[in-house]
Amino acid sequence: AYGGPDILMKRDDLTGSALGGCEARQFSFSLGPAISEGYDYLVCAGDSQSNIARHTAAAAAELGLKAVVVIARDQHSYPTQGNLLINHLMDAKVRYVFPTTVESEKNKALEQLRIDGHKPYDMHADNAVLRSVAYVEGALELCEQLAARKISPQAIYTSSRLYTLIGLTVGLNAINASMGAVGINYWVEEDDAARERLVPVANECATLIGLDRTYTAADFEIYSEFAKPDFGE
Incomplete structure (x- = not known):
């Protein structure tokens, strides 16, 4: 109606689990080492409506692993809805922290899991x-x-x-x-x-x-x- 070029869309919002998105395609590669090398926890951090947190929780559920999601307590933390709700539905361990401490608290979670004898995979750094x-x-x-x-x-x-x-x-x-x-x-x-x-x-x-x-x-x-x-x- 407005003229101009034809615009086509590549629907990567339909790529897989947990409502799709680019992370579904990305994780199909980046989680390979986590599976082959025997990691048992997937750990990530983000704000309360983080897409990567949602996909981490879903990937762990699909692969039979456990997930720890470190979430910033922000204006979208309550009520529990959207991506945050999916994290809970996927049985991820959700930890609420102050927004300024998300990265440090994620590192603490990784270290504690190692101390407890687990092999955690950092979704933001590993591979x-x-x-x-x-x-x-x-x-x-x-x-x-x-x-x-x-x-x-x-x-x-x-x-x-x-x-x-x-x-x-x-x-x-x-x-x-x-x-x-x-x-x-x-x-x-x-x-x-x-x-x-x-x-x-x-x-x-x-x-x-x-x-x-x-x-x-x-x-x-x-x-x-x-x-x-x-x-x-």
Whole structure:
């Protein structure tokens, strides 16, 4: 009705457990070592409506593991609803902490589990680069789908500030695709800082898949101008 280009959507909100989302695809790779190396707890941290917490709880339930979710006690902690409710329904151990102590309390939870004889997996650190590799595969999958439909887009846009954008960029580069990936940042920060933050993970991702390329900030297109401080509220 408004004219302009055709816009197609890749429905990664339908990718799997716990209402879908990018984490479902990412965890299909990053949790491989947790399974093969005998970890028994998945541990993550976030705000009360965290998507990664929701997916951590769901993944643990599906894999027969236990989950500890360290949650910031914020304005969305009560009543228990949304992602927070799913955490409880998935039988995760939910720990409420002050927002400024989320990271330190997560580390305490990891250490206590080790002391108690468990092998906890840090969802934010252990093999995190594999979350980008998952979207290298996602880029290849998308290109195959586009080719089958004889569609040649100018760009792929994603609401991402890290793993999804990195994986798409590296994947498209790996096959010399004609289009690039563009990130729409949901976090308030300077574009230059956002691009610099992507570089080390991108280079680790490229090395892991055998791509002979060194990334710099100039290789990424990401825009933060649309982000608002009240994201998620």
